[in-house]
Amino acid sequence: MYLAELMARPQSEKGKILIVDDQPLNIKILHQLFNEEYELFMATNGEQAIAICQKVQPDLVLLDIEMPGMSGFDVCQHLKADPETASIGVIFVTAHFDEVQEVKGFQLGAVDFIHKPINPIITTARVKNQFTLKRQSDLLHSIALLDSLTGVANRRQFEQRLPELWKHCCRNQLALSVVMLDVDFFKRFNDRYGHQEGDQCLRQVAKAISDSLRRGIDFVARYGGEEFICILPETPLSGAMNMAKNIVNAVQALHLEHVDSSFKEVTISAGVSSVIPRQDLTWQSLIETADQQLYLAKERGRNQIASLSL
Ligand SMILES: [Mg+2]
Structure with a gap:
């Protein structure tokens, strides 16, 4: 693949976000925020979330912590343990502001936290930042393996x-x-x-x-x-x-x-x-x-x- 194609690609493709929450109302709020700019997937429990991650490889998961059955922490741990899904970014969404819980989330490999009730500006900014970072890192990774003069592999x-x-x-x-x-x-x-x-x-x-x-x-x-x-x-x-x-x-x-x-x-x-x-x-x-x-x-x-x- 040529460098020009590679540079052009990130802008032309929509990023994929998986929204996971046991409350449909919360999903709806996030859906309205991101529906236009991203390709969205939804799950209302942990098992569903993991299955979707394996299938569609989203760039980012907005993951509710408090869910019956598998908690958000359980889901994150599961995703990070599987090489196929380990590089998917996880942002935890929680109704409780709790430092101990945040520490735990970061230790499990989350990239950020969002607090409920959802503030549209903060939430949009955090998601956008993660996409920028991910694209830059994907691009750097590809460039490191290409010959800069000809654009073929190095x-x-x-x-x-x-x-x-x-x-x-x-x-x-x-x-x-x-x-x-x-x-x-x-x-x-x-x-x-x-x-x-x-x-x-x-x-x-x-x-x-x-x-x-x-x-x-x-x-x-x-x-x-x-x-x-x-x-x-x-x-x-x-x-x-x-x-x-x-x-x-x-x-x-x-x-x-x-x-x-x-x-x-x-x-x-x-x-x-x-x-x-x-x-x-x-x-x-x-x-x-x-x-x-x-x-x-x-x-x-x-x-x-x-x-x-x-
Ligand atoms: Mg919940």
Whole structure:
């Protein structure tokens, strides 16, 4: 996903709030306050609240403490103990101002308290603050895993992803492939056209690569300098070679002028490796093999593919 899309997304989507209260009148008051700006869900007891959280993953829960059966504290504890729902923000709503109770609420992981009777201005401000914080933290988290120049995943994200996919393919005995890519004669390109043009070239190449990946599980990262790497899970060598060919063709089809290249335009070389992961191999060996194949493709004249199964 590109940075611009990512930045645009939070404004275009409505935040989700779950309102939990055993008194329908209280739900009604909160509903009137937030109905326009947010997507709302309602529950009148703890069990219902937990089920809705698991199903729709709201951003925020406005949670009544005093309810028959499961109390708000019980619900919060339950949500925080489950990794699937732990990051949902909880604001407690209570009719009693009690310091001991507030301390307990914060210790359980609540982000704020609201007191009944509901004051519309205070309540709206508290909810808005939580949404701002959550969006900023979501955005920071995403940015930390993206390459700032090209908007594709960065090496850090790659190094998290590959071991996960390695385990997945090992467990299910499925083929896993990687494609290592390197822009040909890129130093000459920078020397001739300057670094600004070099950056622009890398952005276009990154887009050509990511546009070539069709499946949601395929993954591309900027590996360093002018190097990119794709992970293709559940893909044998033949499929990975087809993908590499598509990428090599897509980059040449950009027709970016490069007078100091033997091809007179920007091209890319690819090293492909593939394996059905086993215990006696490491994911690093898959990258090493792809890297060696990339070297071979370069040796053989660039703008081509070399491949090997482990
Ligand atoms: Mg109540």
